[in-house]
Amino acid sequence: MRTNGIIGNGTAWLGYHAGDVEEMMKLVAESRQEVEKILMEEREVYITESASKTNEIVELRSLLEKVQAEERAIIGGEIPK
Amino acid sequence: MKKRLRWQVRGLSFGQTNRHLLEERIELEQLQQRLDDQRQEQAADIHKLDFEIAGLNRRIEETTNRIHQIQKEVKLQETVPTGGKGRMGEMLVSRGIITAAQLEHVILSQKQYGGRLGDILVDMGFVTPEQMIQEMSDARPKERLGEMLVRSEYITQEQLERALSFQAKSGGMLGDILLSLQMLEPEELYRAVATQNQIGRLGEEIDLNVPFKLPEQWAQDNGVIVVHQYLNRYLVAVGDPIPVERYAELEELLGMPFEQVLATKEELEHLFSSNYGNEMLKQSTSKLKEQQPENSASTTFTFGQIMIFAIVSLSIIVGLIWNVWGTILVVNLLIQLFYFIMTIFKFAIIYLGSRTNSQLRFTPEEIAALDEKSLPIYTILVPMYKEAGVIPHLIRNLERLDYPKSKLDVRLLIEDDDIETKELLSSMNLPAYYTTLVVPDSLPKTKPKACNYGLIRARGEYAVIYDAEDQPDADQLKKVMAAFNSLPEEYVCIQAKLNYFNSSQNLLTRWFTQEYSMWFELLLPGIMKLDMPVPLGGTSNHFKVSVLKNINAWDPYNVTEDADLGIRLYKSGYKTAIIDSRTWEEANSQVGNWIRQRSRWIKGYMQTWLVHMRNPFKLIKEIGWKGFLGFQVMILATPLLPLLNPIFWVLILLWFGWEAEFIPKLFPGYLYYIAGAEFYVANFLFIFSNVAGVYWIINDMEEKGEKRFSFSLVKYGLSIPLYWVLMSIAAIKAAWQLITKPFYWEKTVHGLTEMNEENLLQEKL
Numbered sequence: 001m002r003t004n005g006i007i008g009n010g011t012a013w014l015g016y017h018a019g020d021v022e023e024m025m026k027l028v029a030e031s032r033q034e035v036e037k038i039l040m041e042e043r044e045v046y047i048t049e050s051a052s053k054t055n056e057i058v059e060l061r062s063l064l065e066k067v068q069a070e071e072r073a074i075i076g077g078e079i080p081k
Numbered sequence: 082m083k084k085r086l087r088w089q090v091r092g093l094s095f096g097q098t099n100r101h102l103l104e105e106r107i108e109l110e111q112l113q114q115r116l117d118d119q120r121q122e123q124a125a126d127i128h129k130l131d132f133e134i135a136g137l138n139r140r141i142e143e144t145t146n147r148i149h150q151i152q153k154e155v156k157l158q159e160t161v162p163t164g165g166k167g168r169m170g171e172m173l174v175s176r177g178i179i180t181a182a183q184l185e186h187v188i189l190s191q192k193q194y195g196g197r198l199g200d201i202l203v204d205m206g207f208v209t210p211e212q213m214i215q216e217m218s219d220a221r222p223k224e225r226l227g228e229m230l231v232r233s234e235y236i237t238q239e240q241l242e243r244a245l246s247f248q249a250k251s252g253g254m255l256g257d258i259l260l261s262l263q264m265l266e267p268e269e270l271y272r273a274v275a276t277q278n279q280i281g282r283l284g285e286e287i288d289l290n291v292p293f294k295l296p297e298q299w300a301q302d303n304g305v306i307v308v309h310q311y312l313n314r315y316l317v318a319v320g321d322p323i324p325v326e327r328y329a330e331l332e333e334l335l336g337m338p339f340e341q342v343l344a345t346k347e348e349l350e351h352l353f354s355s356n357y358g359n360e361m362l363k364q365s366t367s368k369l370k371e372q373q374p375e376n377s378a379s380t381t382f383t384f385g386q387i388m389i390f391a392i393v394s395l396s397i398i399v400g401l402i403w404n405v406w407g408t409i410l411v412v413n414l415l416i417q418l419f420y421f422i423m424t425i426f427k428f429a430i431i432y433l434g435s436r437t438n439s440q441l442r443f444t445p446e447e448i449a450a451l452d453e454k455s456l457p458i459y460t461i462l463v464p465m466y467k468e469a470g471v472i473p474h475l476i477r478n479l480e481r482l483d484y485p486k487s488k489l490d491v492r493l494l495i496e497d498d499d500i501e502t503k504e505l506l507s508s509m510n511l512p513a514y515y516t517t518l519v520v521p522d523s524l525p526k527t528k529p530k531a532c533n534y535g536l537i538r539a540r541g542e543y544a545v546i547y548d549a550e551d552q553p554d555a556d557q558l559k560k561v562m563a564a565f566n567s568l569p570e571e572y573v574c575i576q577a578k579l580n581y582f583n584s585s586q587n588l589l590t591r592w593f594t595q596e597y598s599m600w601f602e603l604l605l606p607g608i609m610k611l612d613m614p615v616p617l618g619g620t621s622n623h624f625k626v627s628v629l630k631n632i633n634a635w636d637p638y639n640v641t642e643d644a645d646l647g648i649r650l651y652k653s654g655y656k657t658a659i660i661d662s663r664t665w666e667e668a669n670s671q672v673g674n675w676i677r678q679r680s681r682w683i684k685g686y687m688q689t690w691l692v693h694m695r696n697p698f699k700l701i702k703e704i705g706w707k708g709f710l711g712f713q714v715m716i717l718a719t720p721l722l723p724l725l726n727p728i729f730w731v732l733i734l735l736w737f738g739w740e741a742e743f744i745p746k747l748f749p750g751y752l753y754y755i756a757g758a759e760f761y762v763a764n765f766l767f768i769f770s771n772v773a774g775v776y777w778i779i780n781d782m783e784e785k786g787e788k789r790f791s792f793s794l795v796k797y798g799l800s801i802p803l804y805w806v807l808m809s810i811a812a813i814k815a816a817w818q819l820i821t822k823p824f825y826w827e828k829t830v831h832g833l834t835e836m837n838e839e840n841l842l843q844e845k846l
Contacts, residue, residue, distance in 0.1 A: 021098050028105040035112045039119065046123040053130040060137035061312075067144040068206040074151050075180055 136312060147182045169198050183207045194309040194316055195284035195342035204311050226255055230273050240264045251485035252454030260513035261486035267345040267513050275343040278322045283344040295334060297360045306352045318344040318352055350516055353538060362521050365533035369633040376649055378639040378688040381823045383695050406746055413747050416725060417755045423718040424763040431770045434607025435777060440659045441564045448559050453485055459558055460541030464494040464531040465549040469502040475549045484558040489514045490540040494531040497522040525824040529635030529642035536634055545623040552582060552665040553621060560662045561623045573628040574650055574657040577621035578602060581668035584790060589675055590668040591797040592804040599774030606659045613711030614651035614704060616644035621664040628655060638824050641685025648693055652703045679811035681827040683720040687819050690716045723812035726805060772798040
């Protein structure tokens, strides 16, 4: 990538070829965009998943309370065994 | 041409472009780091939620099963599975507050994770908190531990009285005293202490799949570890009940209320090893390297040192090409001067060391006058590897120590792959003040790494290292405490003298005994007297634990971590004293084994010299000129002289055997006199100092009415130059290993001596 290769008829030592620089910057920018995209996507997936799990927990808690109340009621003789 | 011009006009400089690219890459890395962090955080959160869901599902299923059972009128087992634990439960069942099936579930849960029965009942929704408070209202008020233990028939009244009389004499906690007297098992004591403090006991089938871990340092400092998560609280295991003022801090760290359960010392060690094993291992191997890389031997040669060695070697080669005999003469002159200065200085140190006040001395009356109540907890670290055969002797020797056993914290450090020792120790019913720690397998596999691992959770205010075959004098710990009490604060390390119990086994052990007698009876006391850095011996060095931890303890990459630690202590402004108390070790009795051990020692001294000489000017600034000279005498001369000796022995042979013509060229007039003086006087002095060491110890022991050695040992001093040949072989091996495998620990095999000899000696005493 460095311009100590042949360019035209001679060897150049002054700097990167502008085309190469563009290519390099493009590569880095693309990687960055990709990571940003993953970051956003994963965050969204997490929010959805965690909300769904929290809901599930709320539901399960209420279900547990219900079955426990039922058990207490059976023990207390309110509901026939 | 057009193309080239276009390139030059649009061309971007390397510097500018690289800077730009670097910035972009840093941003990219930061983003990736954020991504990793986010993943970790989210995974932990999701794991927590999953954990809760699984718990809820399990409990719903259990409750539903119980309802089915009741509905089907299945006759439930009325017996309560456990004895004492079920009392509260039985009462609740008999009052019809809970069913036997519910109680069975609660007890199973308690057995698994631990905790208080009442809390679990409330947590499972079987009783309301109000009901529980009401049932507990007539609970027994807090009573004294001893009374409770007698009432619960764990101990008898006589046993309690005996333990209390020990406590009156030596101080300490009643529980520790009862355990040290082996009057009850740790599990029984801790159950009673838990009941006394109205907290639970740790369960028996803990599964450490907890989604939350306390920060390691906090957990270590406070002795707290999370063992289970209930829906509304964490279960934390503790060695002692957590002080109330710590509650808020812990709750904040956990983000949820907590319930504490009491764990025995051994259980807590096991929990810490399982939960923080990796962190502890990392701390043991990398703490010094990370925090003080300049003091770590993880790098053997620095770039600067390689350059200096290269320049010196190159200069010698150029000199040899330019003027062979002139160069050899200069090198010889430097070596002779080195020999000369080292000899004079070493002998001066030995002379000073021979004064009786060069080491700390205490009479038996002074030791007997020590108030045992003031004695602190003392940690004894015993690193060992494949030494199962020596363990019974080790236990016997430690039991002989005159120190309140309830204030001992003996930590037996064994390696993960040492199956035989592991099995033997687990089959022995050792008193509760012994803890067996298995050091996880990792590199470098060295004694200092094991010691660092053992030190992390040491309970003692002071710590000492003993090897498995060591026999310390019974009053050593008390003498050391008397010494620490009488010395200024900067004395943080006390070295006991080492010597050998099997000196008369063969010629090698006799030489070795002579050398050790000179080193520990005369040389090290002289070093102490001159206030120079003391290269510590491998065992029986006693430390103030806080300082030892502060300076990052032992360097796991240094194969003579003890000598290196002595230098680092001195560099940090601390001092070491030598005490008149001995530890009897086993001298290596086989030549091969001896060379392995000695090559490790010499390699370690080379490592230590290289580490501290990375910046000689800084070293002089830190330890002063006197310390610097002492450092060279002890740390440089010890490995260098045995390396140089063979050259001059060959020259002597060539001269006396064949009168080689080139030899006079190497020793012109002035050099001949120096070398001659060294040959006749220095050799005499070195032999003499070994003999003096033996005389010194025999005399010292006779004054105390003890006898270990006879004067017949002295005559073997005349043959000690043969011992120096062995030393040179070891030095050459060490130099080679320093380059090829610097961190390799040449294991010394112990237990080669018939321990009968040791027994005979004991009887003789």
